[in-house]
Amino acid sequence: DAGVTQSPTHLIKTRGQQVTLRCSPKSGHDTVSWYQQALGQGPQFIFQYYEEEERQRGNFPDRFSGHQFPNYSSELNVNALLLGDSALYLCATRYFRDNSPLHFGNGTRLTVT
Amino acid sequence: RKEVEQDPGPFNVPEGATVAFNCTYSNSASQSFFWYRQDCRKEPKLLMSVYSSGNEDGRFTAQLNRASQYISLLIRDSKLSDSATYLCVAAYNDYKLSFGAGTTVTVRA
Numbered sequence: 673d674a675g676v677t678q679s680p681t682h683l684i685k686t687r688g689q690q691v692t693l694r695c696s697p698k699s700g701h702d703t704v705s706w707y708q709q710a711l712g713q714g715p716q717f718i719f720q721y722y723e724e725e726e727r728q729r730g731n732f733p734d735r736f737s738g739h740q741f742p743n744y745s746s747e748l749n750v751n752a753l754l755l756g757d758s759a760l761y762l763c764a765t766r767y768f769r770d771n772s773p774l775h776f777g778n779g780t781r782l783t784v785t
Numbered sequence: 786r787k788e789v790e791q792d793p794g795p796f797n798v799p800e801g802a803t804v805a806f807n808c809t810y811s812n813s814a815s816q817s818f819f820w821y822r823q824d825c826r827k828e829p830k831l832l833m834s835v836y837s838s839g840n841e842d843g844r845f846t847a848q849l850n851r852a853s854q855y856i857s858l859l860i861r862d863s864k865l866s867d868s869a870t871y872l873c874v875a876a877y878n879d880y881k882l883s884f885g886a887g888t889t890v891t892v893r894a
Contacts, residue, residue: 705881714789714872714884715829728881762828764882773819774882776828 676701676777678763684783685753693748693780695763704746705774706738707762715762721746722768750782758784786811791873791885798863798892805859806888808873815875815883818849820858823870823887832858832871863892 677696685691695704703722707715717730721740735751744765750757760781764774791808798804810818818835833840835847835856846859856873870887877883 707882707884712886714886715882717881717883720881728878730881760826773831773834776830778828781826 676763676765676775678761678777678780680780681778682781682783684785686785687753687755689753689784690749690751691753691782693750693761693763693782695746695748695765695777697744697746697763697765698775701765701767701775702744703766703768704740704744705764706746706748707764708732708757709760709762709779710756711759718748753784755784758782787885788812788883789873789875789885791888793886793888795889795891798890800863800865800892800894802863802892803859803861804863804890805857806871806890807855807857808885808888809853809855810873810875810883811854812875812877812883813854815877817876818847818856819874819876819882820845820847820856821872821874821884823872825870829872829884860890863890865892865894868892 705720706718709715719729724740737749740746760779762779763777820832821829822832823829833842835849839848844861848857872887873885
């Protein structure tokens with residue numbers, strides 16, 4: 673039973689570029705949340721997707737957008753990258769209708785130069 | 786003000802010792818509370834949920850004080866493998882978790 677998988681594991685981009693990160697949920701999970709974790713900080717909630725719609729959003733600018741596909745996988749897109757976007761991006765999934773905690777993927781480490 | 790605040794530590798303790806630390810949360814409407822463990826450069830993993838009556842899981846004990854809005858974690862008989870960063874979490878709903886910045890614990894032989 674595969675857990676939450678994220679790709680790529682590492683990525684280096686230049687300021688102003690755009691990036692797409694991918695997440696495949698744990699089997700049986702249909703809800704995906706994205707978090708940003710800067711060095712020395714706790715993860716910060718970006719947004720959450722369920723039934724292919726953004727359901728909740730944290731305090732992140734519109735440069736951060738996402739998508740959920742019919743197979744429940746998800747993408748996080750960040751446009752016009754800033755140096756401050758360098759962080760570990762974590763995907764967390766769960767099944768919408770039960771109370772089980774979130775399961776996190778290994779994350780994508782994004783470095784913006 | 787951050788939604789969840791933790792003492793960053795580090796807490797350096799010998800094997801077998803007891804270590805305890807707290808976190809505070811600002812949103813009184815928070816409904817669920819957790820402790821996650823995060824090893825260096827890895828993803829957070831759920832350590833335990835925190836219930837109002839307090840709960841234990843082996844050597845780990847968690848307490849919640851809603852009146853004072855703080856959560857605690859106590860680790861008994863510390864093992865080398867307990868060395869990690871412990872993230873305190875308060876959740877207003879099931880999806881948006883508010884994480885603290887973490888408390889670093891180092892257990893030495």
